[in-house]
Amino acid sequence: MGCKGSYTYNNCPTERFNHHTSWPVLAGHGCMGCSEPNFWDDMADFEKPLGRQLLHGIDATADTIGAVILGATVVGIGAHAVASVFAKPLEE
């Protein structure tokens, strides 16, 4: 887990930079998510607390993924039901 909660995945907190000298949070500055794709657009404004802004790209993606997984489950149940319908006559 990186320092920007579940949005970053780097090992800065454990390894730190420059021979383990420091890392941005130790230097008192918030993480800007610089190891993540499109962080310049998705993570800005960098000086605002993360919880008080909508993470447009990322939160939207997370919601979409949730919806897609839910949809796929419904389709799965449906497919199973359909398969059962055809399976029964074959068994008989």
Added chain:
Amino acid sequence: MSKRVVIDPITRIEGHLRVEVEVDDNNVITKAWSSSTLWRGIEVILKGRTPMDVGLIVQRICGVCTYSHYRCGTEAVENALGVKIPLNAKYLRSLMQSSLYMHDHIVHFYHLHGLDWVDVVSALSADPALAAKVAMNYSDAPIAAGEGELKAVQARVKGLVETGKLGAFANAYWGNSTYRFTPEQNLIALSHYLKALEVQRVAAEMLAIFGGKSPHPQSIVVGGVTSVRDMLSPARLQEWKQKHAIVQDFIERAYQADIVMAAEAFGTEASVLGGVNVSSFLCGDDFIMADGQNLFKQGVIIKGDLANVMDINPDLIREDVTHAWYKADGAQHPYEGTTIPDYTGFVERDTVYGKLPTLDGDGKYSWVKSPRYQDEPVEVGHSCLLIGELRPW
């Protein structure tokens, strides 16, 4: 009949540079053009974003002098908003600046352009015992230049050459007659080149103590600094001081000695004796020593008038794009500056390498705007920092 030579990229810098020269029948350069070949558009990227993020974004223009741009970008916003920062924040920013200053000089001297005047192959044939004596001519107590250490350096680099994988030493002009060091001097400089790799790492750690990391530190914000906990910690301050002592020791006992050694060997070159092309110089003040007192004083000299050092008047600064790939009606003050790309391409010409696209010297040929002071091109940078010392007050 003049001939055109194209060199692209110039690799002895951080960045992207192309140089074209015209030489006459005696191979003397009569004309030269330099071009920055990459469109960056940092000003355009900043549009529509919060001013608070300016420093973080603009420092990505470089991978070496990152902090300078971080600080200047942040201070530009502070100036625009009229924000005054605390004295301790000024001190901390200055400590970071001096860390970078030491780091940058070492890297530039040894690792970026060092191999243009140090012949690595020649160093392999040097006599380490003699070289150890030669080193004493340039320092009373040379670093990494005793007979044993020089022997070890020779063995290390010989081993590298024998593998056939030359790494940083590949594709050079070893043996070229313009190298002037003796084999022994080459060995001393080669040893310092390798030692400087270790020392520059320590200098980067100095910056990281208060910057969080280097390159691209992340501890200054509009209004001050964030690494207050590091500033208040005696352990952290002492850590910085110890690393400073290591780097200072190398600068005094190796770097300065090598500058003297290089000046002795190359000081008679035409490029050194030919004087300066641009005789106007400008420097800002920096490295705070006490409130309102700096190590280097600001000043400007126009057309070589060394007796008349003037205060900088920021209103006289302009950016000219006559020969840069931008659209503008005349030179602009940065406050009113625009960045509108206007790429006009290259011109086909005969060169010593055959027909090639070449720079349009009469038109536009670079992505860098040209700074002007009182309509004059001015040189800025390290030697200019000494201008302030010419001031009578």
